[in-house]
Amino acid sequence: DSGVTQTPKHLITATGQRVTLRCSPRSGDLSVYWYQQSLDQGLQFLIQYYNGEERAKGNILERFSAQQFPDLHSELNLSSLELGDSALYFCASSVLGASSSEGYTFGSGTRLTVV
């Protein structure tokens, strides 16, 4: 157990639907990062939050949004889902943020299947 909790572990939904993925960071960590990993693809950085505020943005689609709540958990919302959105979605956390020397702790991911 890495200390980063992602729920649900698996999710199957239909095209056009909306889903919410949840991430609880490791205790004490202020930063949360979201990554998408499609089959045979590397990890694509989506977005970072630090202490409730958006800190950095990657290749996140307009149909996707995220937020970090006062208790520091984060949610990634995916809407108007397409078949191509099927992927593993990872959350990671760190005490501070990017540009620091610390490593990230990753969760075990949510596997999203769009049918």
Added chain:
Amino acid sequence: DAKTTQPNSMESNEEEPVHLPCNHSTISGTDYIHWYRQLPSQGPEYVIHGLTSNVNNRMASLAIAEDRKSSTLILHRATLRDAAVYYCILSGYKIIFGKGTRLHILP
């Protein structure tokens, strides 16, 4: 964003040392070099990181070139459980993962 270049795949025999190279010629002075690995069906796992000096921990060693334009992750005695994709990344404003090196361990 500074980028890294790694071989797509490497092979090594079990119980032998493995040297995984990474080129990062555009590294900035404040970028740390991080290594992560991802086992099948799992999230990435932190391995080691460094700035200028070589680093050792229980998992591996990191050798950093004097000009910092390249680094090498060293697994001293590979086991079958070390078969994974190894990512070399630079800490910066956005943490970007490349394709990594898929390491195969032969029994």
